[in-house]
Amino acid sequence: MWLFVAFLLVPLVEIGLFIQIGGVIGLWPTLGIVILTAVIGTYLVRSQGLAAMDNLRGSFSNLEDPSEPLAHGAMILVAGALLLTPGFFTDAVGFALLAPPIRLAIIGYLRKRIKVQRFEMGSQNDPFQQDPRHRRPRDTVIDADFKDVTDTKKPTQNGSGWTKH
Template identity: 25%
Template sequence: MTTGSTPPPTAPRRSRARTFIPLAIAAWAVLEIWLLTVVADAAGGFTVLLLLVAGIVLGAAVMKRAGRRAFRNLTETLQQMPGQPGAAAAGQTEPPGSRGNGFLMLGGLLLMIPGVISDVAGLALLVPPVRSSLGRYAERSLERRMRAATPGSLSDAFQQARIHRPDGKVVQGEVIRQDGAQPGSRPDEGPRPPLTP
């Protein structure tokens, strides 16, 4: 046995999200069940059953409406592309209410999930000012993260991703052959042009 050899590889650290998200989901499920029992004690079991069925029906209707709006917006966008028959003039603005389908679908999904907290959150997402403010916040947050993640261009990010090895080590550099032949070329072929990203 030799001393001074490389230490054994350590297991990667578990991220906080992988630790806390399962705990948060379990706590949310317990809280939902407890609130349903409180409502059942106060108003009766039949009332809770009616609330759950109404949430499922309303959530399905909201998701169906949002899906139709999203499909209609996609169809209109594809028809307005240049070169398509019946393309509208350039500079046409989006119709009001054409954005926010994602949050509308999320609201419908939250209404369909049985529980009081999910129903309240789903009903809140049905309010247009709440949806628009959440959409603006999500858009700003995404732009901020994209700027922080890619200080250079998108091709720089792909280049950086390509040079990382699976073990986490970064190998940078280039191969220069002394005999003038291109790397990977055979002696019977002429030099190949370099690959560009």
């Protein structure tokens, strides 16, 4: 139901804003602002998206909970979609999602409303640690010394014809 209302109200708000702003500043400045916000938004989404990916990689490499960097990345992605959508309301929401304090406030709100049932990382129940068929690639390296024991002498009698000498 909420999604239907959003798909109905957002275009109506955008049309109303286009009419109001276009009536005050004119058609070409209105179109210029829409194009300018898309260009600026694309640049900001790209730079913040790369920073969010670095934070996500860091949380994985430090074996930390990746939910906050993932949430930041998802909100930056939504901000990018909103900024590329022509309109003033969607641009305002998109630029708001690019502000880290706004994202932190949204994450804090969602943390209060969402209860995590279970979260494990690298525990005793890890199938890679218990089942030898699921060994990680680093567990299959064998360090050993060897000596070649193949016979280098030629056989004294001819073979059966089925083997090569």
